[in-house]
Amino acid sequence: MDSVIIGEQLGFGPIEKYPPIQIPRHQTTFLYGPSGCGKSTLARLMNATLSPAQGQLVFDGKPYEEWDVLELRQKVVLASQNVFLFDQTIRENFGTFYEYRELPVPTPEEMTFYLNLCCLSFSLDRSCEVLSGGERQRIFIAICLSFRPEVLILDEPTSALDGATAHQLMNNLTTFAKEQGITLIIISHDKAIMEKYQEHVISCEQEGMDG
Amino acid sequence: MDSIVKLEIISFALIYALLIIILFIMKKSQIQQSKLLVWASFRMTVQLILAGWILTYIFENPHPAFVLTYFLVMNIFAVHRVLSKNKSLNRKFKVAIALSLSLSGLAVLVFFILVVIGESLFNPQYVIPLSGMVVGNAMTGVTLGVKTFRESFEGQRNRIQALLNLGVHPKKILLPFANQALETALLPTMNSMLGMGIVSLPGMMTGQILSGTNPSTAVLYQIAIMIAITSVVCVSVFSSLYLGYRTLYNEKYQMELP
Numbered sequence: 001m002d003s004v005i006i007g008e009q010l011g012f013g014p015i016e017k018y019p020p021i022q023i024p025r026h027q028t029t030f031l032y033g034p035s036g037c038g039k040s041t042l043a044r045l046m047n048a049t050l051s052p053a054q055g056q057l058v059f060d061g062k063p064y065e066e067w068d069v070l071e072l073r074q075k076v077v078l079a080s081q082n083v084f085l086f087d088q089t090i091r092e093n094f095g096t097f098y099e100y101r102e103l104p105v106p107t108p109e110e111m112t113f114y115l116n117l118c119c120l121s122f123s124l125d126r127s128c129e130v131l132s133g134g135e136r137q138r139i140f141i142a143i144c145l146s147f148r149p150e151v152l153i154l155d156e157p158t159s160a161l162d163g164a165t166a167h168q169l170m171n172n173l174t175t176f177a178k179e180q181g182i183t184l185i186i187i188s189h190d191k192a193i194m195e196k197y198q199e200h201v202i203s204c205e206q207e208g209m210d211g
Numbered sequence: 212m213d214s215i216v217k218l219e220i221i222s223f224a225l226i227y228a229l230l231i232i233i234l235f236i237m238k239k240s241q242i243q244q245s246k247l248l249v250w251a252s253f254r255m256t257v258q259l260i261l262a263g264w265i266l267t268y269i270f271e272n273p274h275p276a277f278v279l280t281y282f283l284v285m286n287i288f289a290v291h292r293v294l295s296k297n298k299s300l301n302r303k304f305k306v307a308i309a310l311s312l313s314l315s316g317l318a319v320l321v322f323f324i325l326v327v328i329g330e331s332l333f334n335p336q337y338v339i340p341l342s343g344m345v346v347g348n349a350m351t352g353v354t355l356g357v358k359t360f361r362e363s364f365e366g367q368r369n370r371i372q373a374l375l376n377l378g379v380h381p382k383k384i385l386l387p388f389a390n391q392a393l394e395t396a397l398l399p400t401m402n403s404m405l406g407m408g409i410v411s412l413p414g415m416m417t418g419q420i421l422s423g424t425n426p427s428t429a430v431l432y433q434i435a436i437m438i439a440i441t442s443v444v445c446v447s448v449f450s451s452l453y454l455g456y457r458t459l460y461n462e463k464y465q466m467e468l469p
C-alpha cells in the first residue's frame with residue numbers, strides 16, 4: 001500500500017500510544033471513534049501544529065522534522081472543527097485567506113465552483129456573519145479545498161448537517177478528491193457516514209487510542 | 212517674575228481641610244472609600260516628603276552614582292509594574308519588555324538631555340524630573356500596548372489556529388495584532404497633545420511657571436517633553452511587541468498564546 005502519511009509509536013498527552021497510522025494515498029481515510037479519544041489531537045499532529053511526545057511521523061517518505069514546517073502544513077491542510085471566517089463577504093473571505101497564503105485570489109467562477117461542491121449556492125457577496133454554523137463550516141471547507149492540498153483533514157465536516165446534505169457533501173468531496181488525487185482524512189463519529197464513504201478506517205475504539 | 216511664594220506649614224496644612232469635604236460627600240453618597248482616601252492621602256504625603264528629602268540631598272551632593280541609582284530604581288519599578296499587569300506572559304516576552312522599556316527610556320533621555328538641552332547626563336536637576344516623565348509614560352504605554360495585544364487574542368484563537376493550520380507563517384498571523392496594539396497604545400499620548408494649551412496647561416509647564424520660569428521657556432520645555440514622551444511610548448511599545456510576539460512560537464512554528 002502506498003501511504004502518504006505514516007505514524008509509528010505516536011504518543012501525545014494522555015494518549016501514550018496511538019495505533020500505527022498509515023494513510024493510503026488518494027483515498028478517503030476515516031478517523032472514527034467517540035469524542036475525547038484523541039482524534040483531533042491526531043489531526044493536529046499530522047498537520048504539524050503539534051509535535052508528538054513520542055514516535056515519528058513521515059510524509060511522502062520524509063520524516064516530519066526534515067520538512068519545512070509551513071510547506072508541510074500547506075500540503076497537509078487541517079480544517080478544524082473550530083471554524084473561523086472573517087466578518088466579511090464570502091468573496092472577501094477567499095481574498096483574505098489567499099492573501100495570508102500569498103497566493104493569487106481565485107476567480108469568482110472558481111469560488112462558486114468550490115461553494116457548489118460544498119452544497120452551497122450563495123451569492124459571493126453574502127456576508128458570513130449571519131450564516132448558520134453548518135453553512136460557515138462548509139464555506140471554510142470550500143476555502144480549504146480550493147487551496148488543493150495534497151492531504152485535506154476535515155474535523156467533523158457533517159456534524160452540523162442534516163442527513164441528506166451530509167451525504168451530498170460527502171459524496172461531492174470524495175468524488176472531487178478522487179478525481180484530483182487529494183487524500184482525504186475525515187474525523188467523524190457518525191457510523192453511517194463512515195461506513196458509506198470510508199476506504200480505510202483508523203478506529204480509536206481499538207486499544208491504545210481511548211486514552 | 213517673582214519666585215514662588217514659599218508655603219508656610221500652618222497655611223499649607225489648610226489644604227487638608229478640603230479632604231473633609233470629600234469625606235462628607237462620600238458619606239452622603241454612601242461611597243465606602245473613606246478609608247482609602249485617608250490612607251492614600253497619608254501615603255502620598257509620606258512618599259512625597261521622603262522624595263523631597265532624597266532629592267534635596269541629591270541636589271546638594273550631586274554625584275553620578277545617585278543619579279544612576281535613581282534611574283535604575285525607577286526603571287525596575289516601571290518594569291515591575293508592567294509585568295505585574297501582564298503575568299501570563301512567557302519568560303522571554305518579559306525579558307523583551309524589560310529591555311525595551313529600559314533601553315528606549317535611556318536612549319530618549321540621553322538624546323533629550325545631552326543634545327536638546329545640552330546639559331550633563333549626571334545633573335540631577337534635569338535627569339531626575341525628566342526621566343520620571345519619560346519612564347513613567349513609557350510604562351503606561353507599554354502596559355496598555357501589551358495588555359491590548361494579549362487581550363486581542365481572546366475570541367481570535369480560532370482565527371489564529373485556522374491560519375496556522377493552513378500553513379501561514381506565525382509572523383504574518385500575529386503582526387496585525389501587534390500593529391493594532393501599538394496604535395491603541397499611541398492614541399492617548401497623541402490625543403493629549405491635541406488638547407494641550409487649550410484644555411489644560413500641562414503639569415510640567417505649570418510647575419515651571421509657578422516657580423518663576425518665563426512662560427515661553429516653559430512652553431519650549433513642554434513641547435520638547437511631549438515629543439520625547441510620544442517617541443519613547445512609540446519605541447518602547449513597538450520594541451516590546453515586535454520582540455515579544457516572536458516568543459509566542461517555537462522553531463517548529465507552533466504557538467502558545469498567553
